[in-house]
Amino acid sequence: xxxxxxxxxxxxxxxxxxxxxxxxxxxxxxxxxxxxxxxxxxxxxxxxxxxxxxxxxxxxxxxxxxxxxxxxxxxxxxxxxxxxxxxxxxxxxxxxxxxxxxxxxxxxxxxxxxxxxxxxxxxxxxxxxxxxxxxxxxxxxxxxxxxxxxxxxxxxxxxxxxxxxxxxxxxxxxxxxxxxxxxxxxxxxxxxxxxxxxxxxxxxxxxxxxxxxxxxxxxxxxx
Amino acid sequence: xxxxxxxxxxxxxxxxxxxxxxxxxxxxxxxxxxxxxxxxxxxxxxxxxxxxxxxxxxxxxxxxxxxxxxxxxxxxxxxxxxxxxxxxxxxxxxxxxxxxxxxxxxxxxxxxxxxxxxxxxxxxxxxxxxxxxxxxxxxxxxxxxxxxxxxxxxxxxxxxxxxxxxxxxxxxxxxxxxxxxxxxxxxxxxxxxxxxxxxxxxxxxxxxxxxxxxxxxxxxxxx
Numbered sequence: 260x261x262x263x264x265x266x267x268x269x270x271x272x273x274x275x276x277x278x279x280x281x282x283x284x285x286x287x288x289x290x291x292x293x294x295x296x297x298x299x300x301x302x303x304x305x306x307x308x309x310x311x312x313x314x315x316x317x318x319x320x321x322x323x324x325x326x327x328x329x330x331x332x333x334x335x336x337x338x339x340x341x342x343x344x345x346x347x348x349x350x351x352x353x354x355x356x357x358x359x360x361x362x363x364x365x366x367x368x369x370x371x372x373x374x375x376x377x378x379x380x381x382x383x384x385x386x387x388x389x390x391x392x393x394x395x396x397x398x399x400x401x402x403x404x405x406x407x408x409x410x411x412x413x414x415x416x417x418x419x420x421x422x423x424x425x426x427x428x429x430x431x432x433x434x435x436x437x438x439x440x441x442x443x444x445x446x447x448x449x450x451x452x453x454x455x456x457x458x459x460x461x462x463x464x465x466x467x468x469x470x471x472x473x474x475x476x477x478x479x480x481x482x
Numbered sequence: 483x484x485x486x487x488x489x490x491x492x493x494x495x496x497x498x499x500x501x502x503x504x505x506x507x508x509x510x511x512x513x514x515x516x517x518x519x520x521x522x523x524x525x526x527x528x529x530x531x532x533x534x535x536x537x538x539x540x541x542x543x544x545x546x547x548x549x550x551x552x553x554x555x556x557x558x559x560x561x562x563x564x565x566x567x568x569x570x571x572x573x574x575x576x577x578x579x580x581x582x583x584x585x586x587x588x589x590x591x592x593x594x595x596x597x598x599x600x601x602x603x604x605x606x607x608x609x610x611x612x613x614x615x616x617x618x619x620x621x622x623x624x625x626x627x628x629x630x631x632x633x634x635x636x637x638x639x640x641x642x643x644x645x646x647x648x649x650x651x652x653x654x655x656x657x658x659x660x661x662x663x664x665x666x667x668x669x670x671x672x673x674x675x676x677x678x679x680x681x682x683x684x685x686x687x688x689x690x691x692x693x694x695x696x697x698x699x700x701x702x703x704x705x
Contacts, residue, residue, distance in 0.1 A: 411628070415621050419611040429608055432601035433628065436635045439593075464635060471631040475624050478545055482617065 269360025287331035389451025533563025538630035
């Protein structure tokens with residue numbers, strides 16, 4: 260019970276500080292929209308030819324999500340170190356509760372981003388979706404793994420020297436399998452199906468990252 | 483005793499090389515002599531696999547016991563594993579050129595080996611980015627354990643997701659049987675054993691070297 264209360268407290272604290280500065284929110288949202296506009300503009304009025312649409316566009320959607328996450332999510336721990344609040348946080352909550360709270364915050368942020376980006380993306384790219392419910396499920400599950408891995412890597416990066424460049428270097432190899440599965444599933448959802456086999460792998464990957472994170476985060480967090 | 487072991491390793495590897503070219507027959511369905519690269523490609527990939535597992539095991543040991551030599555072994559194992567992995571990639575690409583007509587065509591196996599390469603290269607970058615030796619060892623160990631968690635996905639799951647692989651069956655295939663001419667199998671297994679022994683020998687040397695370098699750096703700081 261204490262664990263849950265602490266995790267919720269960390270989540271509430273992160274949301275409150277976020278709503279005061281809106282740093283991550285603005286960065287992530289604007290980054291995603293700018294990238295979407297850039298991609299859409301670069302493709303030109305014709306866009307992607309209809310034959311290649313279902314294979315190409317899901318890739319672009321997930322790349323935008325991945326890079327937006329890399330732009331906004333590392334802040335959460337770097338800010339703790341830079342604001343010298345990390346030690347206070349270390350004293351006031353269990354490590355795994357901090358991990359859960361931070362992960363929940365990142366998941367919320369990414370889900371919000373997807374809520375904003377996906378309709379815009381589908382409209383701008385003129386991509387009809389065959390199975391909208393499946394797409395929502397995939398987006399939710401994909402963001403979960405993305406957020407959990409990002410929190411883990413962000414906590415590591417906050418203790419290193421070259422913080423900005425290090426995050427993508429460490430996070431992308433960890434996220435590549437997730438990205439491949441998510442893209443594969445999104446392609447299916449656009450056409451109108453859901454490959455349960457791949458979905459199972461995605462859930463398994465999310466679960467291993469979460470369990471691994473809960474086990475490893477205390478080691479990262481406590482020097 | 484050590485000299486004897488070293489010489490027998492030399493003899494064993496020499497026999498494997500001779501066996502690959504003179505003793506083993508050519509495999510059916512392969513262009514020309516191209517199947518012979520298998521006797522080096524497979525043991526190298528196996529060696530890389532053993533190396534990364536070893537790195538993960540020593541990383542867990544380091545996180546449990548906090549002895550610097552465990553971390554040195556883990557780092558050395560990653561370095562050697564990367565070397566094996568690069569060699570396996572190159573031999574695979576050469577063979578792909580002969581058999582499939584192109585060095586690179588993103589076969590699922592090639593995709594997963596590239597992710598593994600990028601992952602462990604990121605491990606070395608992480609080590610460089612952290613200044614404090616204790617933090618470096620701790621974070622690197624966490625990353626190596628993360629590698630252990632996601633490695634099954636690289637090696638076993640991803641190649642299954644994309645169905646159209648051209649890669650020949652693994653030594654032990656889906657049917658759980660060994661479909662290989664017995665002389666070829668002998669050379670292949672001997673190669674795998676030889677490369678495993680070679681890995682552990684280089685690991686010892688590399689660990690000793692790292693320990694000596696560490697001691698010298700320490701003394702340099704003191705004087």
